[in-house]
Amino acid sequence: MSTTPPLSKPGTTEPPADVPPQRPFAGRHMWARTRPVLLPAASLLVFLLLWQLLAASGTWSETLLPPPAKVWDACVTVSTTHEGVRGYNGTYLVEHLGISLRRIAIGAGIGIAFGVLFGLLMGTVGWLRALFEPWITFLRTLPPLAYFSLLVIWLGINEEPKITLLAVAAFPPVAVSTTTAVAAVPRSLTEAARALGASRWNVVTDVVVPSALPETLTGVRLAVGVAYSSLVAAELVNGLPGIGGMVKDAANYNNTPVVLVGIITIGVSGLIIDGLLLRLERAVVPWRGRA
Template sequence: MSTPPASLPPAAPADVPPGPRAPGRRAWAHARRAALPFGSLLVFLALWELLAASGTWSETLVPPPATVWDAFVDISTTHDGMRGYNGTTLVEHLGISLRRIALGAGIGIAAGVVFGLLMGTVGWVRSLFEPWITFLRTLPPLAYFSLLVIWLGIDEEPKVTLLAVAAFPPVAVSTTTAVTAVPTSLIEAARALGASRWGVVRDVVVPSALPETLTGVRLAVGVAYSSLVAAELVNGLPGIGGMVKDAANYNNTPVVLVGIIAIGVSGLIIDGLLLRLERVAVPWRGRA
């Protein structure tokens, strides 16, 4: 009598839970992602210290990190009877500039969303305004800041206006592009179900365009930040951009570097907050 063939072992189920090492691998991946930026910062500081110590450039041009740190402490506190820089601490300078950015960029972003929706849904509006927005988008801020000073004076109005004008085109262009890219099938389906024109815009166009619009908002905030020093060229004190400009006039490189670092770090924080807002507001991004 022949021997029956040996039975194969049962196949492992497809939904086997991950092994005990999976959480450890995830924790290691998170730690590595956090350690890489910190490590790059340490490498940058080491290279900066070596460059300053080499004597290739004078300390006026390339101050060592310790000197910049001392300048940071000095302009953040009251010392020897002097408060901060020009009577204002670093946090106060930064807060005043952030208020200008919030107001100016907020106006530009709101106007950009409205114009983007109009240009994306109404053909003649797009034909009328798109060339002007493209023209405005190609202009550097310094090209029209002097004109704004002539028109509006040297107080807050030209600064806020400059930041609004700088933030407007990225949002308008991204919103227009997103609206025109909404699938026609979705619009026709909404109309077939009895949706009005406003209902189609509210329930179909806006949710579909929102991811790209938020990307335009991030770009607009970045453009506003890059225009900050230009906005505070005239009568910018107090303000972080005005502080950088004033310190540069006296070759005070440590204070200039402190201001640049403050602008960059605050910009990173705000961009991170906008990314978090984007994940919360449009969780369907990349899934539909």
């Protein structure tokens, strides 16, 4: 009996049986896995190094540009009880942040809820869009400081003007994005739903809302960002305790390290919240970018 192995088919390039299959380069997989962490960490280190070099160069005084070590010391001071003083103005940094986040949650939550509602109405009812869209555009172009003083006159200096300002700031991005998304729903989908016997309400809930949801969630992220950018303006008057009020009060006394601590805290917490919203968007609309 012949023991000669069968010949390969013409045109094939099968490797010999004794040659192990080649594995992908392990370093490439490791780099792809660690790149999202290493690159931001590297950019942060470069930023801190440049900051330290500029502060040590003496071009500006420490009042204008304190070194990173002094900002860190200020962060520790406002986060602990130091020489009998509790945090900043009797409140720890995390408590200032928590109070501001509560204001943003309430104010932006109200603005987002009304923005989604108005967006659905204006996207489905043409005359409502023609009636309200100019006013929403007018409101979207106004900077928060332009009407904050008026809110203080109307509502006083307690929580009402702050929450109202954040709600007004968060309302236009959601309303505009939802209106655009609803108006862009393919007519063929709504007509097909009606042909199958769906009521107007079923068309809105089962066709319009799922189709508009990705752009609506993008508008929510924009609204939260606008609310965050309006935080210091919202806490200009009677903002303590609050992270924006802490920044404003420290600026009155040229306490630049505390001002930088507040700004960094606002930025980092904003990044975290935006990341959470992005994860929520991916969980709620996993088909985005794939369909």
